[in-house]
Structure formats: structure tokens, C-alpha cells
Amino acid sequence: MATTTAGAAAPRVRSRKGPIAWVRRNPTITVGAAILLVLVVLAAIAPMIAEDPLSFEPSNRLKRPSETFWFGTDQFGRDVYSRVVYGTRISLAVGISVAVVATFVGLVIGVLCGFYKRVDAIVMRIMDGLMSIPSILLAIALITLMKASLTIVIIAISIPEIPRVVRLVRSVVLSVREMPYIEAAVAAGTRNLVIMYRHILPNTLAPLIVQATYVCASAILTEAGLSFLGAGTPPEIPSWGNIISLGRTFFQISPWIIFFPGVCLAITVLAINLVGDGLRDTLDPRIARRM
């Protein structure tokens, strides 16, 4: 009879140690994290490396990329490079805020749904309803109801993301809830809130962190999409979506206006997804092998 170690999160003994060996084992996570780190640094030191993204100089309209204007200028003569650097701030802020808001709200709702059958029956129907509406449409509807601002955009993008997080958390809670150690805790007289916090919550964290990275990437894309449609952040804010949206009209004569923010967008989303995949592989090796 083989001894089963089902459910035991035994820290595996690793043959090699040290940061270099770690990097070698997790190349995806390293590459993704490195790109993200660069982007975060750029966003943080934006005022030092870029000009004012709003100052325009009509004499410099639609200039090609050159030594003075690395990414060229737009139809108002604004420096595309400065705007793209400042745009990094907006995109990362939206992505991270949405990931935090959606996962936190989703976690609370998900744990409650998984734990209490009655809450589950009602709340999950609401979640089904939310999921049946395309997320961009839902976000546009929410934004039109209120005055456009960064906060409203973040909330509007978060709400459609919540049901997906709830479903994930709920499924984990439902399976953990059947473990004998939960029943042992109930029999010991432990209060429900303590059971949720001590026994159930830690089990949801690993898949939740992975999900949060995907939410983050998808939020950045959604924000760009909304801005492109003119329904996102107010046009004076230089988000990547806004830059692309404005550059669309001059796409054929000066493609650089949309090329550079587009490339940045792609790289950012790629980096976040790489981190997500890497985290998934390290946090849950079983899933990684199955995929």
C-alpha cells in the first residue's frame, strides 16, 4: 500500500538552491517580471524622463520620429514619447486597481457563496446575469451613468470581472469544505468566520493570485478598448487607448502615433500574462503538467 499524501502541501526538497537556479527553473516568470519592473520604473520616474504630455506646439504637428521627438508628434504637436510614458502610469494604475478590487470583492463573495448554500443560490444567479452581458457593454453603460473619471473607469471595469473571480473562489471553497479537517474544526466548535479565515482562505490564495494577474492584463486591454471607443478615461488624460484613438484619423500619414502605444500595450499584457503563467506553474505544479 502506498502512503498517500493527498492534500499535504509538503515543501519539496529542492536539489539546487540560490537565485540563479531559481531563475533557470522559472524563465517565464523572470522575463515577465523583468519587463513589468522596467514599466513600473518608467511610470514612477515619468516626470524625470519625459516632457509635459499636454503641452502642444502647433508648429511641430505630425513630425516623424527623430532625435528630438523619439516617437514623433501627433496632430497637435504633442510629443508621443512623453504621452506614451505617462500613459504607462494610467494603464498600470487601472490594471492593478482593477485586479485588487475585483479579486478582493470576488474573494469575499466567493467564500460566502461556497460556504452558505442560501447565499449561493441567490448571489450566483446575479453573477450569472452579470456574466451574460458583454463586459465592454456593461462598462460603457456604467460609465455613461456617471461622470467619466479614472475612478469610475476602474469601478466599471472591475464589476464585469468580479463574477469570474467569484466562480473560481467558490469552486475551491466547495471542494475544500468537504475535507475532513473542516468537519473536524466544526466538531471542535470553531466559529464559521474562523473556519473561513484559517482553513479555507489559505487554500484559495494560490489560484486567486494567478487569476488576479489575468484580471490585471484583461483590465488594461479593456481600458484601452474603452478609451479607443471614446467611452473610457477623459480624453485629456494620456492613456494608451486615448492616444491610439486620436491617432486613428492620421493613421495612414503618420502611423507612429498609434504604433508606439500599441507596442507598449502588447508588451505590458504579454509581460503580465507571462508572470501569471509562471506563478501558476510554481504555485500549482499539477495544473501545469496537465496543460
Place this chain on the structure above:
Amino acid sequence: MTTPVLSVSNLTTSFLTEGVWRPVVRNVSFDVAPRETVAIVGESGSGKSVTALSIMRLVPEMNGKVEGKVVLAGTELTSLPEHRMKKIRGNEVAMIFQEPMTSLNPVLTIGFQIAEALIGHQGMSRREAEAETIRLLEKVRIPAAKSRFNEYPHRFSGGMRQRVMIAMALACKPKLLIADEPTTALDVTIQAQILDLIKVLQDEEGMSVLFITHDMGVVAEIADRTIVMFNGEQVEKGQTEDIFARPQHPYTRALLSAVPRLGSMEGHKRPMRFPVVDTKTGLSDVPTEVPDTVAAAERPVLEVSNLTTRFDIRSGLFSSVTGRVHAVENVSFSLLAGETLAVVGESGCGKSTTGRSILRLVEPNSGSVVVDGQDVIGMDQNALREARKRMQIIFQDPFASLNPRINVGQAIAEPLMAHRMCSAAEGRERVADLLRRVGLQPDMAVRYPHEFSGGQRQRICIARALSVGPKLIVADEAVSALDVSIKAQVINLMLDLQVSLRLAYLFISHDIAVVERVAHRVAVMYLGEIVEIGPREAVFGNPQHPYTRKLMSAVPIPDPARRGTKRGISNDEIRSPVRAPDYVPPVRQYREVSPGHMVQIWGPEWEEKAPAIVRAA
């Protein structure tokens, strides 16, 4: 002596772990003669399964290597190229495994799966293969074989699936059948059927059997010769009778002394400790009867009357009730302080649900449960939480009943903290005390569950249950998952704790031999109802209900001398407690056989049937 079918010499199997080759089987040598049954017996980690896998060359080549010689009917297997080995597997040697639930593909019919094997190995046409399949299904005594040909595995019970696996193994008329714990996952009456079937088929087909098991009772029942393995080495081999009568190696002696024998408690009134044998010297202490702990004059700690728990089965668009599981039906009993009441029965009989209903881990439909003078059923959540100080539960699976992320000390202190019974510092003190009490070291409190063995974990679970000072402990198959010798130690611990703390145990178990050893009183459950209850001596000494008798006759007795003395075993399956929604359970009457020994009066469904295992013509 005739040439053996299988001859294994100096078999050593090693696995690569962390860059080092670690041998898990060392220098094993044995022969299996034609038509002979050889059993390999040992506890977890003894290397018995790896031995079987090594013979079949199923050890993964990446990180496993097999040395030594394995000769099957003149062919050396260890050096055989893989494509020839493939022909040998299934054709010359067939194997059946422990898990009949996962060994069959759920999306293909039974008939198709067996016929596939015949077409693949023997080159039969589909029509021939189908005819042969039906013949095989009949051979393994599957009733109405023809009509079951096109059914899917989920329609078969565990015992029936194991029969299908045996049919598949027999498909190519192997010279040798390797059976790796084939009856471990089955109920005891079904186990008896499968063992009988293997014996009958062995005679009919003239094959040899290599039987791997941890159960000395099964060994005594089936094996001509026995090999005892311990830590990867064969410590003893010989005729089964010799090994049981005159065990030479200290480990064999320790193993045999830890095996309870049904019927060995005649003449003893109270539970008995298991003898403790030193595995190095083989010296044993004399097992003692425990002192009288039963508080007969006091009010019972637990009084259960007319307890009924049913589960609705819902299906369809509007989740209407389409059936009901009558898990516990009108169950009544009482339990005194310092007393052990064992609830025995097979899977699905409602014994676990009874225990969990008492603690209200599942909500009973009706009835009353009075613990220490207080009615548990009517309590609100707060009162119930308070009442759980007086009743605790120990579960079967020591791996799953401890949270892997929480250290042992915190796990033991959990009930204390839940009831705010002491400060953190006092808690640490109490945990150290409890660990000592269950035979562990106080400094183990900071370690995590995965660092402990199954037996140690079960001790930790006992410590956790004891922390709040309960009067009643429900032990739900608490020792069933443990190895024999560990089981004996944990039971000794439970008996000692009963003496010192005057605990009342509701000991839920399917293992009748263990129950005979530990229980003061016994309740036999069948389909949710108690069919017989009374003092252990009366119920086992003078079983009245046909089900009790059937259950007892199915228990394998670890004594080869008594092999074959039991009456025939029927081919019945265990019936299901699922009923139609409008089913009204019959009103049952009980009659008293002797003081305290009550038997349900049974109807015509229990009248004697002819034994259904009939030898094939």
C-alpha cells in the same frame, strides 16, 4: 519438485530520489510452483507492491532499476526487450489491482473492454471475442452475464467490477495471476466472495497466483506459502501453516500478535489490550484485560432514541425529490461513561451517518440525542457549540483530517481556542501535556502534519479530540486506515485513555475482529437499522440475526488450520438504502434473547438461500 512457473532470485529494486539510488526491495528470492498460491504480506512501505511491479517490469525506467533474476516458465524477464515483455504481460502473467473503481474505463461498456483485450492479444474476430467475453463473465459468476455485456462500469458495484477485472485477467489464460490487494477496497462479505472465486478459478484454470496483501486473515485463507516482507526485505518465508504456528522472525511474531482473531475473546468479559512485541527481540508482554470502567449506576452519557436521518436525492429541472437515502432509520441505543459501544456494518449501512448525526455534523430528520443530560437536537448554534465540548469525533483518514497548512500544536489547540478555554500560554502548556498523553513528544507541536506517519497523525487527532475534556468520543473508523501493528498501538492508547479519563466511545468500524477486542457492547447495522444489539459476548457468542451470522462467517480468520470450515457464502450484493420518495419503512419489533441482547424480528427476505457460488460445469 516440479519446475516453478515463476522463479525470482535476488530481486533488488531501487528508485532514484534526490540523485541517490535507494533500494526499496532488497534481495528477494522465491518460487511459485504450478497451481500454487503464494502470498506476499507486509505493511505499508514494506516493498510488496514494488516486488509485483518489478516482476511485471512496470517500474518506471526513468528513475527505477531492477536487478536480479525473474524467470517465468523458462524465460528471463529482466533482460527481455520491451516489445517481447508487452506480449508476456496479459498473455502469460495477468494482474489485478486494488481499485476496481478506477481500473475500468468509464466511457466504454464492460463487454467492449474485455473483447478489446481478446482481439488485441489473441487475434480473435469480433464475434468470437464477444462470445468468449460472455463465457468469461459467466465464469466469474456475474449473474445475467449476457444482458450485462453492454452495460457501463458505473452500473456495477465494487465487487462486480473486481469480478470484471478478474474476467479480463483470465481472458488470455495466464500461467500466473498477480493480485495486488484485490479485496482491500471491498466489504467483508464481498471480499469473501472474491477470495472464493479466485480459489475456484485457480482450480479450474490451473494457474498460479501471487497474492499481495497486508491482511493476515486473507493470507491464512488463501495462501499455500507465505513470504513476510519488512522494510524491503523478506524476513521469513515458508508454508503458511508453519508461519502461523511457529513464526521465527521477531517481526513476524510482532505482526501476528497484532492481528485480532475473531472468536479469540471467548471467556473474556472486558476489552483486552493487544500484546506489545519488540520487533528486534521478538519478546512479548502478556496482554491484559482492562479494568472495569463502565459506570453502570450512572445516567448514560449518550442516549439516542428513534434517530432518523434521510438524504433527499433531487433531480430534474425543478429539483424534485426522486428518491431518498434512508441512511439512519429509527435507531435507539444508550452508552454509559467508560463504555465502548461498537457500531458495525458494511458500507452504506448508515454507521458513519449515525455518528455524525449525533454530533449534528449532519442534521437528523427526527429522534432525540441526549448527551450528558442535554438534548442536542433542539439546540441553537451557540448551545451546540458549547455542547461540542462534551462530544468529539476522530475520523478515519489521518491524512485529510489535519489541515496541512497548520502546525500540530495549533491544530490540537484549535478546540481550546474555539471555546476560549485558556490563554495562549496555557494553551501551549495543555498541548504539551496532551502530546505526552498520546505518546508523542511535546516539542513536536511546532511541526507540520506531513512530517508525521499515519499512526502519529491519528494520535494527534486523538489529542485534539481530548483537548476540551469530552465525555463522549465518536471514533469513526478511527483505526481502519492504519497498518496492523500501528492499529494495535492506537487501540491500546484508546483503551488506556478510557481507563484514565472514563471516556465513552462510540466505536464505528467495519472490522469485526477489532471490534470484538475493544467493545463492551456491539450494535450491528444493516440498511440504516440496528438489526442486533447487545453485550459483545452475547452478540458474537450467540448471533441471532441472519445478517450478523453472514457478516461473522465472512470475516477471514488468521488461522490456516480453520480454513474451509466455514459455511458457504452467498453471491448476494449489499442492497442499497435508496428508496422511492413515498417509501414508508416498516415498523420493526425487537425480541430480547438474553439480558440486554436485542434482535430485530426479521421477515421472509432473510430466509435461507442456496449458496450461489456454484462450480462451473
